[in-house]
Amino acid sequence: MADKPYISVLVPVLNEQESLPELQKRLYDTLEAIGKPYEIIYINDGSTDRTGEMLEDFHARDGSVKVIEFNRNYGQHMALFAGFEYAKGDMVITIDADLQNPPEEIPKLVQKIAEGYEVVGTYRKDRKDSVFRRLPSFIVNKITSKLVGVKLRDYGCMLRAYSRNIVDYMNMCPESSSFIPALANTFAKRIVEIEVAHEERKKGTSKYSPFRLLRLNFDLMTNFSLLPIQFIGVLGVVIAVLGFLFAILLFVRRLVIGPEVEGTFTLFAILFFFIGIQIFALGIIGEYIGRIYQEVRRRPRFIVKRELM
Numbered sequence: 001m002a003d004k005p006y007i008s009v010l011v012p013v014l015n016e017q018e019s020l021p022e023l024q025k026r027l028y029d030t031l032e033a034i035g036k037p038y039e040i041i042y043i044n045d046g047s048t049d050r051t052g053e054m055l056e057d058f059h060a061r062d063g064s065v066k067v068i069e070f071n072r073n074y075g076q077h078m079a080l081f082a083g084f085e086y087a088k089g090d091m092v093i094t095i096d097a098d099l100q101n102p103p104e105e106i107p108k109l110v111q112k113i114a115e116g117y118e119v120v121g122t123y124r125k126d127r128k129d130s131v132f133r134r135l136p137s138f139i140v141n142k143i144t145s146k147l148v149g150v151k152l153r154d155y156g157c158m159l160r161a162y163s164r165n166i167v168d169y170m171n172m173c174p175e176s177s178s179f180i181p182a183l184a185n186t187f188a189k190r191i192v193e194i195e196v197a198h199e200e201r202k203k204g205t206s207k208y209s210p211f212r213l214l215r216l217n218f219d220l221m222t223n224f225s226l227l228p229i230q231f232i233g234v235l236g237v238v239i240a241v242l243g244f245l246f247a248i249l250l251f252v253r254r255l256v257i258g259p260e261v262e263g264t265f266t267l268f269a270i271l272f273f274f275i276g277i278q279i280f281a282l283g284i285i286g287e288y289i290g291r292i293y294q295e296v297r298r299r300p301r302f303i304v305k306r307e308l309m
């Protein structure tokens with residue numbers, strides 16, 4: 001125990017009382033088998049079920065279990081940021097608490113980091129989630145690969161490993177919303193993606209509603225590029241030019257054929273089109289301004305109510 005950990009495992013937890021006992025047992029067995037010093041850090045992200053007591057109990061029984069407790073729910077990525085600040089290992093592994101990613105895959109990731117990779121991603125072999133969960137992921141993968149410039153098959157799979165230097169770099173990023181797999185890849189040179197098994201969520205329910213996924217997507221886009229706002233700018237110019245050409249066309253038509261009388265509804269269509277674009281553009285600008293506001297307020301990103309170290 002006194003040894004400095006070689007492996008830090010981070011587990012963000014939100015109301016996972018049904019999965020925790022099995023998870024802890026399987027993590028313990030897997031990590032003991034590796035035979036290197038390790039620590040398991042659970043981040044209790046504002047759970048309202050028995051999760052808190054269970055984690056306390058794990059900590060009391062096993063010195064390598066540490067617990068960080070937030071005062072409320074801040075989201076999976078903030079939980080991981082907190083974990084990164086506390087982790088002491090030469091490598092850090094993140095894993096979901098719901099047992100969808102089998103802990104038995106961890107040695108494969110450890111092996112890759114030991115080989116010198118800085119980020120080890122994983123992709124889920126025949127992913128066992130509903131189409132409503134998979135479709136947003138598909139879009140995220142495409143967008144992230146483009147924005148970050150590193151093509152990965154599965155940015156969403158949170159069973160991942162990071163080398164010490166990458167964790168240190170991420171600790172230097174005090175942003176209040178972020179998407180960790182993308183952030184890590186902006187720092188890393190040696191990245192590898194390996195295949196892991198994926199299981200159905202047997203206990204508890206997914207903590208991501210479609211609305212939360214949408215928010216995560218906005219985090220991703222606005223955090224990693226100015227692309228959306230630039231795209232809107234270009235679109236605005238194109239539409240203005242088209243509008244101008246259309247006005248000329250109508251003017252010429254009036255001279256040749258005479259005034260248009262029954263075009264009222266065309267006008268409505270055009271109007272709605274423009275109003276739509278404007279609102280969309282305002283929304284995008286709002287996204288950025290909202291984020292700037294969050295950053296300049298400099299509120300703490302999360303508040304740790306209690307730590308069991």
Ligand code: UDP
Pocket residue numbers: 011012013014015016045073074075076079095096097098100133205206207208
């Ligand atoms: N989680 C969390 N805070 C949240 C949402 C989720 O700590 O606000 C944890 C959750 O307990 C689980 C992991 O993040 O350990 C992944 O969540 P989930 O399995 O619900 O996501 P999905 O598998 O649907 O992507």
Ligand code: MG
Pocket residue numbers: 096098100201206
């Ligand atoms: Mg899950």
